[in-house]
Amino acid sequence: MASSRRTKIFIFSSSFALIIYLIRRYRRYLRLKKFFKLVQSQKKSLMSITLSSSIGINKRFFNQLLVIIKILIPRLRSDSFVLFVTHLTALISRTFLSVYIARLDGAIVKSLVQRNPRDFIRTISIFLTVAIPASFINSFIKFAESKLALAFRSKLTRYAYDSYFRNQTYYRISNMDTRLLTPDQNLTDDIETFTTTLTHLFSHLTKPFFDIAVVSWTLVVMVQEKKRARGLKEVPILTIMVIFMTFLALRKLSPRFGKLVSEEARRRGLLRFAHTRIITNAEEIAFFDGHEVEKDWILKLYYQLREQTNLIIKKKLWFIMLEQFLMKYFWHSCPQKHIILNGMNSMVIHALCILGGMVFIAIPILTYDGSGETDDPIGDPLGISSRTEAFTVSKNLLSSGADAVERVISSYKEIAQLAGYTNRVYTMLQVFDECAHERYQRLPTIVGEDSYIEAKRKVNLNPQGGRTIESDADIIAENLPIITPNGDVIIESLSLKITPNMHVLITGPNGCGKSSFFRIVRGLWPIYSGFLHRPNPSNFFLIPQRPYMCPGTLRDQIIYPHRMGQARINDNHLMEILNNVELQYIVQREGGLNVERDWKDILSGGEKQRLGLARIFYHKPKYALLDECTSAVSIDVEGKIYERVKKLGISLLTITHRPSLWAYHTHLLQFNGDGEKERAESQLAGIPEIQRRLDELTQLLGEDITDDQN
Numbered sequence: 001m002a003s004s005r006r007t008k009i010f011i012f013s014s015s016f017a018l019i020i021y022l023i024r025r026y027r028r029y030l031r032l033k034k035f036f037k038l039v040q041s042q043k044k045s046l047m048s049i050t051l052s053s054s055i056g057i058n059k060r061f062f063n064q065l066l067v068i069i070k071i072l073i074p075r076l077r078s079d080s081f082v083l084f085v086t087h088l089t090a091l092i093s094r095t096f097l098s099v100y101i102a103r104l105d106g107a108i109v110k111s112l113v114q115r116n117p118r119d120f121i122r123t124i125s126i127f128l129t130v131a132i133p134a135s136f137i138n139s140f141i142k143f144a145e146s147k148l149a150l151a152f153r154s155k156l157t158r159y160a161y162d163s164y165f166r167n168q169t170y171y172r173i174s175n176m177d178t179r180l181l182t183p184d185q186n187l188t189d190d191i192e193t194f195t196t197t198l199t200h201l202f203s204h205l206t207k208p209f210f211d212i213a214v215v216s217w218t219l220v221v222m223v224q225e226k227k228r229a230r231g232l233k234e235v236p237i238l239t240i241m242v243i244f245m246t247f248l249a250l251r252k253l254s255p256r257f258g259k260l261v262s263e264e265a266r267r268r269g270l271l272r273f274a275h276t277r278i279i280t281n282a283e284e285i286a287f288f289d290g291h292e293v294e295k296d297w298i299l300k301l302y303y304q305l306r307e308q309t310n311l312i313i314k315k316k317l318w319f320i321m322l323e324q325f326l327m328k329y330f331w332h333s334c335p336q337k338h339i340i341l342n343g344m345n346s347m348v349i350h351a352l353c354i355l356g357g358m359v360f361i362a363i364p365i366l367t368y369d370g371s372g373e374t375d376d377p378i379g380d381p382l383g384i385s386s387r388t389e390a391f392t393v394s395k396n397l398l399s400s401g402a403d404a405v406e407r408v409i410s411s412y413k414e415i416a417q418l419a420g421y422t423n424r425v426y427t428m429l430q431v432f433d434e435c436a437h438e439r440y441q442r443l444p445t446i447v448g449e450d451s452y453i454e455a456k457r458k459v460n461l462n463p464q465g466g467r468t469i470e471s472d473a474d475i476i477a478e479n480l481p482i483i484t485p486n487g488d489v490i491i492e493s494l495s496l497k498i499t500p501n502m503h504v505l506i507t508g509p510n511g512c513g514k515s516s517f518f519r520i521v522r523g524l525w526p527i528y529s530g531f532l533h534r535p536n537p538s539n540f541f542l543i544p545q546r547p548y549m550c551p552g553t554l555r556d557q558i559i560y561p562h563r564m565g566q567a568r569i570n571d572n573h574l575m576e577i578l579n580n581v582e583l584q585y586i587v588q589r590e591g592g593l594n595v596e597r598d599w600k601d602i603l604s605g606g607e608k609q610r611l612g613l614a615r616i617f618y619h620k621p622k623y624a625l626l627d628e629c630t631s632a633v634s635i636d637v638e639g640k641i642y643e644r645v646k647k648l649g650i651s652l653l654t655i656t657h658r659p660s661l662w663a664y665h666t667h668l669l670q671f672n673g674d675g676e677k678e679r680a681e682s683q684l685a686g687i688p689e690i691q692r693r694l695d696e697l698t699q700l701l702g703e704d705i706t707d708d709q710n
Ligand SMILES: Nc1ncnc2c1ncn2[C@@H]1O[C@H](COP(=O)(O)OP(=O)(O)OP(=O)(O)O)[C@@H](O)[C@H]1O
Pocket: 175, 176, 484, 485, 486, 490, 509, 510, 511, 512, 513, 514, 515, 516, 517
């Protein structure tokens, strides 16, 4: 009675626990479903963008690989080729050593069966002596593989960096084109993974191919020797057919590992990108306590990555099962003991056992009608020791032969993965090249779970439509439109002339295209129609609102983008430059011109802007493009700096909202952005005109002036 109650309680409580557990699982499932709903819809469009063209073991893969291999091995005398040949030699040596060791193994067994201690000691001694170079070769293969991977990586990295830094490609990749979202990952992780996978596969596959060649050769010899059995010619052919069919079956049923790993790498890149963004904007996020938003964003990206990794794991589960079934159980299912007991030639039997399968083995076994062979008719009339030796040798050789075939076929998924990495590296190089030649593509891009950047093709972008002509000194725009990389027309047609003796103040509402004008003049954005006459880009020096602080010393900051060796001036001149921007105290405070600091963090906003302006005094360009670069500098110091720059004969093109700067300019260029970014007006006026504009602007920017006056 009591026990039945206990059973009831037990059943009831376990059912209750089970129900609670199922409810919780279901709720978790609903949460995840909701969470991934958007991801799924994005995934479809993503597949159609990035993965539309087939990534797998196909002609395209081999073509891409060939292009990259030409970069990896540019010449027969290159270091990578020498390493490649060294590695190959080591691999071949290992195969021959394995064959030799297999034979030695046979000889040892033979000496044991013959009970011959002299032969036994001799063969054991040879075996131990050969073991020394054999172990060295094994270790050397790993060494050569790593060296080759490193050499390939260096070659590819060097090539990719050359492309990345040519024609401002690094800028164009992220501003003009949307195909590569994370070039940092392409340049580091992808190159490393690709070169490591490639060399590993080469190493992994070369030996099996040699082994297969050796075993096949042995089989051919055996077939020629064993003339009395029927079916010995057909069996190897059938065996090859089985192997081929297995390969075809695996190929047909294999998931698209190339695509899968390529997508996984892309998602890993996005996660890394999100981390970099947090590190860059840590202060802003901390001020706003925005960590929850950032955490959600990063978790979403992580879950997207996890989903893909899970998918790969799941696909591998059944694929490896199929692979194992075909190669471990289907191939090897043969009754060895039974066959040997039947007294057939063990070498042939074992060969076929390993490579053929039950049905094929049966043919020569059942048809063989020869007798035993002996090389010692008196001591060993039945030829037992010879057959045992032959058995051991063939066992070793054919085991490695079967392993080799298995290894080649099971490498299918690694080759498919290599196709994925190859595609990523190839795409990177292709996009670099196209961007360097102004061939851009802006695709709808996913940067996170719920943000799409949609390309608004308001105009047909054709960078070849406009012409840039190098002039001596003047900047002349003729019917020049300002068009963003998205295809938005900010200004339909701009015509103006700026000569070196002019100091032009550029003004207008936010987003009307002032900075974009600089980008076009400096050649960062292409021109799609009209003409632009401008001097060589080395005549321009741009100072943005947030000047870039490079890694290095205080001296490096002033002379940027020059390097130490290129610096044309001594320390006294550098101090003079710092005096010009009222920053001489920094040298004392930080401990000299040669001290290295993280200047981005230790300088205040105004100090950074002044250090940025110091670069103008060092480079003395024809035109200084100043993009609100004194917003954090006090008005009195700002005025002094402007006067000093003008004294050097440098033309100022200044974007500003501060009327206090009008005094230092001779002309005004006003963009009348009407809020729709489609109509703009430009005009250059003389100084009297400026006064009228000043009045207008005073009204427009009343607040700013009041602030300044205060
Ligand atoms: N890399 C880019 N890709 C696409 N569109 C861009 C890009 N940079 C700027 N734009 C677009 O061009 C418009 C003009 O930008 P621009 O930086 O020239 O404005 P601005 O007049 O300098 O504004 P502000 O006074 O606020 O600095 C912006 O509204 C933006 O929509």
